[in-house]
Amino acid sequence: MVRVDGSGNGSSLVRVRGLDKKYQRGSEEIHVLQGLNLDVDRGDFVAFMGPSGSGKTTLLNLLGGLDLPTRGTITVAGDEITHLSGGKLTTWRARHVGFIFQMYNLIPVLTAFQNVELPLLLTRLSKSERKQHVETALQVVGLGDRMHHYPRQLSGGQEQRVAIARAIVADPTFLLCDEPTGDLDRKSADEIMDLIDRLVAEHGKTVLLVTHDPVAAARAHTLLHLDKGVLVEAHRAGSTAGGRN
Amino acid sequence: MAIPLNYNLNSLRVRWSSTVVAVLGIAGTVGVFVAVLALAKGFKTTLVASGSPGNALLLRGGSTSEMSSAISLDQEHIIEDAPGVARDSSGPLVSGEVVVIAPFPLKATGTDANVQVRGVSPKALAVRNIKVVSGRFFQPGLDELVVGRNVAGTYSGFDLGNTVKFGGGTWKVVGVFDAGGSAFDSEVWADAHVLNGVYKRPENNFQSVTVRLTSPEAFQHFKDTLTSDPRLTLDVERELEYYDKQSRALTTLITVLGTLVALVMGVGAVFGALNTMYSAVAERSREIATMRALGFGTGSVVTSFVFEALCIAFVGGLIGCLGVLPLNGMTTGAMNWQTFSHLAFAFRVTPPLLVGGIVFALIMGVAGGVPPAVRAARARIAVALREL
Numbered sequence: 001m002v003r004v005d006g007s008g009n010g011s012s013l014v015r016v017r018g019l020d021k022k023y024q025r026g027s028e029e030i031h032v033l034q035g036l037n038l039d040v041d042r043g044d045f046v047a048f049m050g051p052s053g054s055g056k057t058t059l060l061n062l063l064g065g066l067d068l069p070t071r072g073t074i075t076v077a078g079d080e081i082t083h084l085s086g087g088k089l090t091t092w093r094a095r096h097v098g099f100i101f102q103m104y105n106l107i108p109v110l111t112a113f114q115n116v117e118l119p120l121l122l123t124r125l126s127k128s129e130r131k132q133h134v135e136t137a138l139q140v141v142g143l144g145d146r147m148h149h150y151p152r153q154l155s156g157g158q159e160q161r162v163a164i165a166r167a168i169v170a171d172p173t174f175l176l177c178d179e180p181t182g183d184l185d186r187k188s189a190d191e192i193m194d195l196i197d198r199l200v201a202e203h204g205k206t207v208l209l210v211t212h213d214p215v216a217a218a219r220a221h222t223l224l225h226l227d228k229g230v231l232v233e234a235h236r237a238g239s240t241a242g243g244r245n
Numbered sequence: 246m247a248i249p250l251n252y253n254l255n256s257l258r259v260r261w262s263s264t265v266v267a268v269l270g271i272a273g274t275v276g277v278f279v280a281v282l283a284l285a286k287g288f289k290t291t292l293v294a295s296g297s298p299g300n301a302l303l304l305r306g307g308s309t310s311e312m313s314s315a316i317s318l319d320q321e322h323i324i325e326d327a328p329g330v331a332r333d334s335s336g337p338l339v340s341g342e343v344v345v346i347a348p349f350p351l352k353a354t355g356t357d358a359n360v361q362v363r364g365v366s367p368k369a370l371a372v373r374n375i376k377v378v379s380g381r382f383f384q385p386g387l388d389e390l391v392v393g394r395n396v397a398g399t400y401s402g403f404d405l406g407n408t409v410k411f412g413g414g415t416w417k418v419v420g421v422f423d424a425g426g427s428a429f430d431s432e433v434w435a436d437a438h439v440l441n442g443v444y445k446r447p448e449n450n451f452q453s454v455t456v457r458l459t460s461p462e463a464f465q466h467f468k469d470t471l472t473s474d475p476r477l478t479l480d481v482e483r484e485l486e487y488y489d490k491q492s493r494a495l496t497t498l499i500t501v502l503g504t505l506v507a508l509v510m511g512v513g514a515v516f517g518a519l520n521t522m523y524s525a526v527a528e529r530s531r532e533i534a535t536m537r538a539l540g541f542g543t544g545s546v547v548t549s550f551v552f553e554a555l556c557i558a559f560v561g562g563l564i565g566c567l568g569v570l571p572l573n574g575m576t577t578g579a580m581n582w583q584t585f586s587h588l589a590f591a592f593r594v595t596p597p598l599l600v601g602g603i604v605f606a607l608i609m610g611v612a613g614g615v616p617p618a619v620r621a622a623r624a625r626i627a628v629a630l631r632e633l
């Protein structure tokens with residue numbers, strides 16, 4: 001169940017209350033997010049849409065602990081992250097967040113295997129356990145035969161699948177996807193969205209997706225619209241407002 | 246856990262051109278640094294090797310070198326009777342010596358250089374444990390010369406059997422001695438009495454007396470006896486200390502000037518490393534931000550980039566040291582400021598100098614790596630993630 005009115009009952013996986021984010025640009029103060037509330041349950045798949053500059057990526061960065069809000073609180077799986085210090089926030093990110101970026105953000109000098117292994121280097125897993133996890137993750141995204149390829153040897157869609165494998169390999173609490181299909185052609189984009197669908201449906205992942213692509217957004221259980229820093233539920237044909245299809 | 250090392254090593258390989266520039270900058274600096282210190286080390290080693298731990302050297306009180314000293318034959322006799330003086334079948338092992346400076350043309354350039362000509366007693370070989378390696382030792386009372394093994398190779402006219410003229414006399418080269426790489430290898434030896442006569446110096450006067458002691462431990466008693474004798478005003482030193490002091494002025498000058506040059510070059514090399522690492526950080530800001538987003542902390546990022554700078558520095562240091570290694574043993578010459586004479590000596594590239602070169606390189610690596618590493622770790626992740 002996804003709510004934006006602050007009426008969640010406290011059992012939500014992600015709970016956002018009164019979130020404000022302001023930026024200073026010269027003498028001008030820009031209010032990107034204003035008093036935003038959000039509750040997302042475990043296993044939800046939420047898409048955020050909105051015009052450029054509406055604060056979608058800012059919201060995703062705040063939820064992922066990459067930025068700090070001006071005011072308000074974010075609680076994920078019972079941990080309030082808005083008051084965590086830099087070091088603790090870094091540790092928290094490693095444990096709870098899987099990021100998927102528009103430009104894939106793979107490390108070009110590392111192979112697919114080594115890229116996917118990166119989050120596991122922050123765990124206590126042994127080398128053989130890490131190998132097993134990485135191979136499993138790459139097989140889930142259909143790249144079991146491309147493990148030792150470098151990013152430059154892969155297509156855009158394959159790179160994004162490696163990035164997805166990297167995001168899920170440490171079994172994070174939720175996945176944050178920032179325009180994951182923004183740099184792909186339609187066919188590759190559909191394959192990526194199929195994969196994300198599967199992660200939600202078969203592996204019970206919680207996914208928060210920012211996109212400009214209405215086709216990609218249509219895959220989500222819930223579509224939210226951000227405009228001028230305010231979050232509103234979008235109404236679409238065949239959907240149940242605020243809940244799963 | 247830290248960011249994997251192959252990330253840095255592969256990045257260095259991919260950005261090989263700027264890596265090579267930084268490596269060469271550091272290699273050049275380390276090369277100069279080690280070469281200069283090897284020069285100073287060679288000079289010092291050559292002079293210090295001239296001293297023997299079981300020998301004492303006596304000068305007139307207050308003299309800083311043999312050039313300004315004078316000791317009479319009477320005083321030498323008193324010295325011969327002092328306790329601790331070693332003896333052989335010919336009597337006490339004491340050599341009263343005089344030195345003069347004579348100009349001879351260098352083989353390499355044809356220009357004159359000052360050569361130290363030492364008038365010694367026939368016991369000088371036994372006192373110093375020096376051996377004649379070809380020809381023979383001079384006959385006392387004759388105008389004959391024996392020359393150090395560097396002399397024939399460095400100056401014109403000193404081949405065995407040749408005749409040379411200096412100081413108003415004509416001398417025949419009758420032998421070559423090997424002084425084990427010490428300063429004596431650059432000297433020409435003659436009979437002290439003959440040399441005094443040719444130079445019209447007072448007979449029975451020496452400038453220094455070198456004494457072989459029964460053991461190095463006998464030195465203190467020997468010294469105390471002579472310095473408390475009211476008939477003598479002599480400075481008594483271990484021969485080793487005397488030559489160590491002689492080497493200090495030039496060694497210090499070479500070391501200070503060389504270190505200054507290396508430091509100035511080092512500043513340039515650090516800027517080279519800074520430039521390389523800042524551009525590495527700028528080019529890879531999105532990669533760094535990605536790794537921080539994945540959960541690698543600022544400490545890991547700093548360590549990673551400092552490691553990368555240290556790799557550059559280590560390879561640079563290694564190349565610098567290897568480049569200087571062929572200099573080891575190469576003979577060169579310099580003026581000994583205490584005697585105003587030309588001294589041949591060899592570069593000595595020793596293991597401690599090589600370690601020093603590598604340490605110097607690593608210091609440059611840290612200086613060139615830390616500021617960019619800190620910048621990398623401090624960048625705002627959310628902003629850096631969006632950079633191309």
